[in-house]
Amino acid sequence: MTGPDSARAIDVARVDRRSFLRVVSAGVVGLCAGGTEPFAAPAASSPGRVDAFRFAVIADAHLSVDPRNDRAEKALLRAVAEVNAMDPQPDFVVFGGDLARDGRKDALAFGARILKAVKAPVRMVVGDHDRHLDGGAAWRGLFGDEEYAWTHKGVRFVVVNGVRRVGEATSAATRDPAPPGPLHADDRRRAAFEVGEEGRARLAVHLAAVTKETPVVVLSHAPLYKLHRGWNLWTEDAEAVHAILAPFENVTVVHAHAHQPLAHRIGTIDFHGMIATAFPLPRPPEGVPSLSFPIDRPNPFNPADGCGIGWVRIAADGTADATHGLWNREPITVTGRYLRRAGTEDRPPRARRPSY
Amino acid sequence: MTLYRGTFGALSVFAASLWFGLPATSTPQDAVGPHGATPIDVQERRLDALRIGDGSAVPRGVDPEMWKIHQPEDNATDAARVALGRKLFFDARLSRDASVSCATCHDVARGFGDARPASEGIDGQVGRRNAPPTMNLFAVAPAFWDGRSPTLEHQAIQPLINPIEMGMPSHDAVVAKLKDIPDYPPLFRAAYGREPNIADTGRALAAFQRMLVFLDAPFDRWRAGVADALSDSERRGFALYEGKARCATCHPLNASQPVGTDNLFHNTGVSADKRDFEKLVRKVLLALDYGNSTADVDHLALATDMGELGRFVVTKRRHDIGAFRTPQVRNVAVTAPYMHDGSMATLWDVVDHYNKGGVDNPFLDGGIEALALSETEIDDLVAFLFALTDDRLAGPKSTARDAQYERSRKVRPFRDADAAARRRSGFESQVFGGKDDGK
Numbered sequence: 001m002t003g004p005d006s007a008r009a010i011d012v013a014r015v016d017r018r019s020f021l022r023v024v025s026a027g028v029v030g031l032c033a034g035g036t037e038p039f040a041a042p043a044a045s046s047p048g049r050v051d052a053f054r055f056a057v058i059a060d061a062h063l064s065v066d067p068r069n070d071r072a073e074k075a076l077l078r079a080v081a082e083v084n085a086m087d088p089q090p091d092f093v094v095f096g097g098d099l100a101r102d103g104r105k106d107a108l109a110f111g112a113r114i115l116k117a118v119k120a121p122v123r124m125v126v127g128d129h130d131r132h133l134d135g136g137a138a139w140r141g142l143f144g145d146e147e148y149a150w151t152h153k154g155v156r157f158v159v160v161n162g163v164r165r166v167g168e169a170t171s172a173a174t175r176d177p178a179p180p181g182p183l184h185a186d187d188r189r190r191a192a193f194e195v196g197e198e199g200r201a202r203l204a205v206h207l208a209a210v211t212k213e214t215p216v217v218v219l220s221h222a223p224l225y226k227l228h229r230g231w232n233l234w235t236e237d238a239e240a241v242h243a244i245l246a247p248f249e250n251v252t253v254v255h256a257h258a259h260q261p262l263a264h265r266i267g268t269i270d271f272h273g274m275i276a277t278a279f280p281l282p283r284p285p286e287g288v289p290s291l292s293f294p295i296d297r298p299n300p301f302n303p304a305d306g307c308g309i310g311w312v313r314i315a316a317d318g319t320a321d322a323t324h325g326l327w328n329r330e331p332i333t334v335t336g337r338y339l340r341r342a343g344t345e346d347r348p349p350r351a352r353r354p355s356y
Numbered sequence: 357m358t359l360y361r362g363t364f365g366a367l368s369v370f371a372a373s374l375w376f377g378l379p380a381t382s383t384p385q386d387a388v389g390p391h392g393a394t395p396i397d398v399q400e401r402r403l404d405a406l407r408i409g410d411g412s413a414v415p416r417g418v419d420p421e422m423w424k425i426h427q428p429e430d431n432a433t434d435a436a437r438v439a440l441g442r443k444l445f446f447d448a449r450l451s452r453d454a455s456v457s458c459a460t461c462h463d464v465a466r467g468f469g470d471a472r473p474a475s476e477g478i479d480g481q482v483g484r485r486n487a488p489p490t491m492n493l494f495a496v497a498p499a500f501w502d503g504r505s506p507t508l509e510h511q512a513i514q515p516l517i518n519p520i521e522m523g524m525p526s527h528d529a530v531v532a533k534l535k536d537i538p539d540y541p542p543l544f545r546a547a548y549g550r551e552p553n554i555a556d557t558g559r560a561l562a563a564f565q566r567m568l569v570f571l572d573a574p575f576d577r578w579r580a581g582v583a584d585a586l587s588d589s590e591r592r593g594f595a596l597y598e599g600k601a602r603c604a605t606c607h608p609l610n611a612s613q614p615v616g617t618d619n620l621f622h623n624t625g626v627s628a629d630k631r632d633f634e635k636l637v638r639k640v641l642l643a644l645d646y647g648n649s650t651a652d653v654d655h656l657a658l659a660t661d662m663g664e665l666g667r668f669v670v671t672k673r674r675h676d677i678g679a680f681r682t683p684q685v686r687n688v689a690v691t692a693p694y695m696h697d698g699s700m701a702t703l704w705d706v707v708d709h710y711n712k713g714g715v716d717n718p719f720l721d722g723g724i725e726a727l728a729l730s731e732t733e734i735d736d737l738v739a740f741l742f743a744l745t746d747d748r749l750a751g752p753k754s755t756a757r758d759a760q761y762e763r764s765r766k767v768r769p770f771r772d773a774d775a776a777a778r779r780r781s782g783f784e785s786q787v788f789g790g791k792d793d794g795k
Contacts, residue, residue, distance in 0.1 A: 073783040074720065081718035082674070085634055113787050301605050303722035304675075327675050 050154035059096030059256035060276030096256030097127025097221030215318025280306030411438030441564025473698025593740025616685035625715030
């Protein structure tokens, strides 16, 4: 299910057929999940130009596999059905981490079983909850390495493990095992996240294979910047990570963990925080980037409200537009243009009611 | 056919018998008009006996402020409008072959519905939706099971031109007919100060229906402080309604929403196990590409299996797939069968459906969960639902209760005690029992 692909040459004949199908189907499926990709410009040979495509994101399923509360399981099943109904199909589906609520092996395996029904290839990202009990051993047993990379239609994709705990690498041998029971909000008492020295080194290696003009998409569970430490929306070594990404002209970080749409730009890096399937979280009390916009507060009587799936469209120039496919509302698209024009263009719709 | 026999009581056994081709066991009083409806003169006498208001005052049981809020700006209720609307409501001449009126499917003698799963229009054509009762509509909008009409005024004129309901070729043809009937022009002039036209036809029908208020139930007296207005069982049922059974989430019963609907749309899985939603979605989007006028949507909803997508046909939003409007709970005792397709014969069936957490499907409303109600609790809850019946409908209520109770002791097709108690969950079978298993 995971693992690097070899970089694929662009199949011109296939592209033309897809473009044709898009035109034929546009009027019919235009309102289906995700809509249709706009007419794709053929890949140019100039540096940094790519063949436009779309991938889907499912994140934060938080499965507990507890028959007393099957909301999370139902939500992930719905996400899979939604992604499978996307027309045209996404090139692949990223699972953005936190498959299992407290990292139990049976919950992870159950999640893997659900994700088998996804028609498109699935790329896994590890989340903090997935690693809660055993530091990720069960997760790696199911899905393979936590950090990997591949090139798709001219875009370099790098998956990082953004949820190592500060000091974890050096103290792993002696550190206490995680406390029994589920991982809860007292997470604030635990150490902050970091990519860590090892993770940064692997990120650099994964990027060494491509030129600076190549568009880069970094997939991480944690946001990879410093937002609100109290809720662990915080990456301790964010500056060092950004320094590795800085030489690249066109970088997009797609992350999960916040259970709400987030948007940010630091230097040349765009950040898109994707929504969860399991439950929405409130606005953090501090540190929300100015480009992030609140959505209307989710209806507490409708557990699907504020949740959903997402999809990211990579344009021919390598910029990424992220869409939050909220299950109970109209989709919200945050364009790369919005981030790069400092919010002066393509503004997403404003919320009408305050967040909690 | 045993499904419905003995279920609806004397008022509706005859209609159900017709529906299933059974011989009628009728008394002279059960004489029927076209399409199995109660004859119009009988219906009119029953309506008189129900003593609804004539439109000159706020209907009994409605808070005057609430009434004001729900009054449309261009159609304030008055006696002339209500009188015109009443005449139109019972007038079968508004249909193509003069056999169908509003009252054919919204039969005064059958709880303002037609006591069958789906309604019959001209030429004996049967649609795919259960006729909702035309009671307490002053507080209900948008209209239709999929909300395809924003107002009662807009709704009232759609069946006139639906080919399987009243079958008129156009609204112009309806207006021409009204102008030809000498009674109508003076009534229109008195009500709206102008000649007959289609918009005022809808307004008058809406004005009349707003007066069909039936909010004088034992429950209301109990709420007002009469402690013994509800039995112990009914009181326990109300506690379940507001609590464990979660009914009040979508069917709120309070001062601002007295009829028990949130006026929203929910997928509770009623049509889920019979349909391939994705296939229907592709079909309906293609169909709407060819035409998406009000009449086109009306046709898709009533005459095709695409109607099972519910609200989606109107909004084309995926989260509306299989979602239908929350019906009111007032007088629900006398409006069987239940759900948008009339697929449930008794209130025990309805509670069984929710008790097991509906029917699993990807678009199931998030609030639908297995409820773990015991048999005693189910009986209490149903008892409470019967206590929401207006006193003027006490006769039909008593007949319906006997029939539904008797049937519920014999058949409970929607009961699934294991799912209700979460001994087995829908998602397990989806994940382990589906076709994708082992992929």
